[in-house]
Amino acid sequence: MPDMSYVGMEDYDEYGPAVGCQAVEILEFNYRRRMPATNCIPADSPECISGTWYSLPGACPSKSLYKKTDECKQEYPSAQCDSPDGTSSCTYNTRYAGLVELDELVGIKDYEKWWANKTGPTGNFEYNRTIDMGNGTTWWNDRHSESLCDSRIEQVIDLFAKRYPQLPKDLPDPPCL
Structure with missing residues (x-):
């Protein structure tokens, strides 16, 4: 993963870590809400019917997972806390509710072996946006298909x-305001 230290750290320094949410572009990916959005006007607008992506800021957001140093985590701590109060250091709380691995649904038993073998890359990839399909799996194919x-x-x-x-x-989806 590339170093992302150039992405928005000025805003982070000024405002602290903020929970983010964004409606999924229905024209880009046809994921829709299973339950109606609350407090959304007009109710049939793309923002009200589309799915939502959420972003919970962890410590040291400018670095990839394995490049997070203790110094960076101390300078840029997570905003997760026990009782969120809206301050820049305490904006959200999470509870573990289980885990579903997409690789199981996609049909990949061992990602490293699926992607590469002893002789090199296998040619498999989960999805290519240009051709709207994968190689070695079809699970993500046809991102525009509502069904x-x-x-x-x-x-x-x-x-x-x-x-x-x-x-x-x-x-229900958490609100995205």
Whole structure:
């Protein structure tokens, strides 16, 4: 992963870490909400019916996972805390609710072996935006298909429900204001 130290650190220095959210572009990826958005006007607008991406800022956001030094984590701590109060150092809290690995749904048992073998790269890739398909898997193909996008979401939800039957299958989306 490239060093991202050039991305928005001026804003981070001024405002601190902020939780982010963004409506998914339906024309780009046809993922839609399973439950209606609340407080969204007009209710049928793309922002109200599209899925949402959320970003929770961790410590040292300018560095890739394996390049986060203790010094960087101290200078740029996470905004996660026990009781969020809206200050720049305490904006969100999370609780572990389980894990679903997309590789299982995509059909990749061992990503390293799937991607490369002893002689080099296998030619497999999950998805190429230019050709709208993968090689070695078809799971992500046809990103504009509403039915395929709905099916992918349903597969994730079903696998989660299978692994964690004690948890609700559906929850409303957190607000994205």
